[in-house]
Amino acid sequence: MCFLLLATFSPSLDGKINLWIDTDIGGDIDDALAISFALSRPEFNIVGISVVDDQNERRLMTLQWLLKQFGRDDIPLYRGWGKPILWGGGVRRGDASLTYPREFSGEYKGGVYDNAPKGILEAIERYDGDLVLLTVGAMTNAAIAYLSAPQTFKKLKKYVAMAGCFNEQKVEYNVVRDPYSAEVILESGIKPVLVGLDVTQRCALDREKQKKIKAKHPFLGELIDEFLRRAGWAEGTPILHDPLACAIIIDESLVKKEPRRLAVELEGGYTRGMMCGAEGEPNAEVCVDVDVERFLTMFVESLSK
Ligand SMILES: [Ca+2]
Numbered sequence: 001m002c003f004l005l006l007a008t009f010s011p012s013l014d015g016k017i018n019l020w021i022d023t024d025i026g027g028d029i030d031d032a033l034a035i036s037f038a039l040s041r042p043e044f045n046i047v048g049i050s051v052v053d054d055q056n057e058r059r060l061m062t063l064q065w066l067l068k069q070f071g072r073d074d075i076p077l078y079r080g081w082g083k084p085i086l087w088g089g090g091v092r093r094g095d096a097s098l099t100y101p102r103e104f105s106g107e108y109k110g111g112v113y114d115n116a117p118k119g120i121l122e123a124i125e126r127y128d129g130d131l132v133l134l135t136v137g138a139m140t141n142a143a144i145a146y147l148s149a150p151q152t153f154k155k156l157k158k159y160v161a162m163a164g165c166f167n168e169q170k171v172e173y174n175v176v177r178d179p180y181s182a183e184v185i186l187e188s189g190i191k192p193v194l195v196g197l198d199v200t201q202r203c204a205l206d207r208e209k210q211k212k213i214k215a216k217h218p219f220l221g222e223l224i225d226e227f228l229r230r231a232g233w234a235e236g237t238p239i240l241h242d243p244l245a246c247a248i249i250i251d252e253s254l255v256k257k258e259p260r261r262l263a264v265e266l267e268g269g270y271t272r273g274m275m276c277g278a279e280g281e282p283n284a285e286v287c288v289d290v291d292v293e294r295f296l297t298m299f300v301e302s303l304s305k
Helices: 030-040 056-069 116-126 140-148 179-187 207-216 218-230 241-250 292-304
Strands: 017-023 044-051 132-135 158-162 193-195 255-260 262-264 275-277 284-290
Touching: 017 030, 017 116, 017 241, 030 044, 030 056, 030 218, 030 241, 030 292, 044 056, 044 116, 056 218, 116 140, 132 140, 132 241, 140 179, 158 241, 179 262, 193 241, 207 218, 207 292, 241 292
Parallel strands: 017 044, 017 132, 132 158, 158 193, 193 284
Antiparallel strands: 255 284, 262 275
């Protein structure tokens, strides 16, 4: 892969965090909430957003719609890989259902590009490694980026993923959706920070907090209501899996982390896609505790003030 034309170095804007978000927006509402949260935070310079998993085009349209609502249709978007890097093993086949699809037509100023892994690698070069990658879906685009240019990928300042479950024997969606990619990332040496179900499931957006966000952003309120209705949780509370992963990029003290050596189970009949403890040097940092109240306050204030 050649990056000669893109080698111009772009320094951080006013000390901001250069952020790339890779998302499977459209299923669970937490992707839309994580992106909304990121857009609302002055700490971030969002340099690109890519989609992953099947139904790329519908996810892209939903993303375009959301960014347009925030007046941020300047952010470049990328199509990603719609399938796991390898079928078989623990891969869950079939289309994931979208619960809040949006149509989008018309001009999108930031442009929509092909090849998310290439886009991620170009951004790493452009920012000379001063880039944080956040994946809140299957790790397919990240794994392909790593496999395409390992040395470039390893220049990333940080890689944070919503993925896994570590203190219970549970298979987590983003890993089981493409376990081979998760294994590639664990073996890459990049040492991702993994924000798993152990901490994210404790972060629920109750009705009172939803109301505050809806008052400021009615379109987001409609999205939340539609998701809850279609998911059959009319009185339910969205769980802020992906927003927590985004928030710790700003404030790591929201969580307690531990270094662990992990491997992805690729064979087991009941455990395929599970991240398991393994022998050897740590290859990831795992979040084991979270200050729920402080995170929820940060999240709600960011989207309601
Ligand atoms: Ca997600």
